[in-house]
Amino acid sequence: MDFRILPVTPFQQNCTLFWCPSTRHAAIIDPGGEPETIDRAIRELALEPQRILLTHGHIDHVGASAEVARRYAIPIIGPHADDAFLIDGLAVQSEMFGFPQVTAFQPDQWLQHGDRIEVGEARLSVIHCPGHTPGHVVFFDREGQLAQVGDVLFQGSIGRTDFPRGNHSDLIASIQQRLFPLGDDVRFVPGHGPTSTFGAERRSNPFVRD
Secondary structure, three states, rough: OOOEEEEEEEEEEEEEEEEEOOOOEEEEEEOOOOOOHHHHHHHHHHOOOEEEEOOOOOOOHHOOHHHHHHOOOOOOEEHHHHHHHHHHHHHHHHHHHHHOOOOOOOOOOEEOOOEEEEOEEEEEEEEOOOOOOOOOEEEEEEEOEEEEEEEOOEEHHHHHOOOOOOHHHHHHHHHHHHHHHHOOEEEEEEEOOOEEEEEHHHHHHHOOOO
């Protein structure tokens, strides 16, 4: 798959366009805000959005979901249902983090570990990785050796676990038992900041290195 990262919101959250180069069918991953920015990139790249995919329920990752879904008449898929309390509490999150009030929504489909999502001729595997939030999921393109990991893992760091229902031990287990075994060569797009590889983080990340 090809991808483009679009930093959005004051938190510079990585909304990511994943698309199949053969069909130009695309998934919009974590549209946290700035729907016009997302729309411009889609038109520039001549993509055909098929669905919105959400890694987890924090507002900087989901805030523009309802508006983007409406614009393209596409479904909102994910995260895992354990994050329903966050989706239901978007108004509270808006107040807590100083975001404008966002349009409430309910996902068209909750995801489970092991689900598969087709994007054109490509296929993404769903990996449940709780810790940052209980319902956090990762999207993995096995053929392309590419993952969108949301706020589980970053270059040189890991996700926070001091938000409601965060769990540090679950987060470490998700990284070490579900992400690193995918292979050192896998590139990943985090929810914020630059890309990296699982191998680089396994070797040098002070929070989870060998």
